[in-house]
Amino acid sequence: MMTLTMIHGDTLRAPSLARRMACWLYEGMLMFGVVFIAGYLFGTLSQTRNAMDNRHALQAFLFVVFGIYFVWFWAKGQTLAMKTWDIQVVDRTGQPLTQARALLRYVLSWLWFLPALAAVAPFNLSGSESLVIVTGWVAIWAILSRLQPQQQFWHDVLAGTRLVSKPRANR
Structure with a gap:
């Protein structure tokens, strides 16, 4: 692990890529x-009977719900998955995120998926072909963090945030 900075006398370390991706997968679950x-x-509220009815409205609703979920927890420092993996999100100076910065991080975090989804949109690909392309992009996006000097994900760099290892409390 790489030491990032000294803040308030504590050494904050960047989590390994494997640990960050394990957290990412757990977050997905x-x-x-x-x-x-x-x-x-x-x-229930829209009285939708068929899954294909109102699907764009459902997608927009889920985008907002995900935004509320992530912005709320990132402004507190951690989601449940991040707590499990002892990872915390902070700003560049090691301070907790403001809700505005957490919202910026949320919007930029869609770089995990949108480029691949935009690439497959013009083609009539099967679900498995699309899955391969999206999974390939996610792997590339994760590996690109190795090119960043502090080994942070690029959406974190753009948002002015970073993931750090949180020391375990004595249990």
């Missing part, structure tokens, strides 16, 4: 619950 509850709420 936890988002299943958020999607389920939000989808149920949307379907």
Whole structure:
């Protein structure tokens, strides 16, 4: 692990790429619950009977729900997955994120998916072909962090944030 800076006498370390990606995958699993509850709420309130009806409105609703979820927890320093993996998100100076910076990070975090989705949109690809392209882009995006001097993800660099290892509390 690479030492990033000394803040308040504590050494903050960048988590390894493997640990950050494990956290990322765990976050995706936890988002299943958020999607389920939000989808149920949307379907109930909109009286949607068919999954294909109102799908664009559902996608917009989920975008907002995800934004609320991530901005709220990032402004507090960690999501549940980040707590599990002892990772914290801070600004460049090591301070907690403001809600505005957390919102900027959320919007920029869509760089994990949007370039690949935009690349497959003009083509009539099967689900498995699209999955390969999106998964390939996610891998490339993650590996690109190795080219960044502090080994942060590029959306964090653009947002003025960084992921750091949070020391475990004595248990």
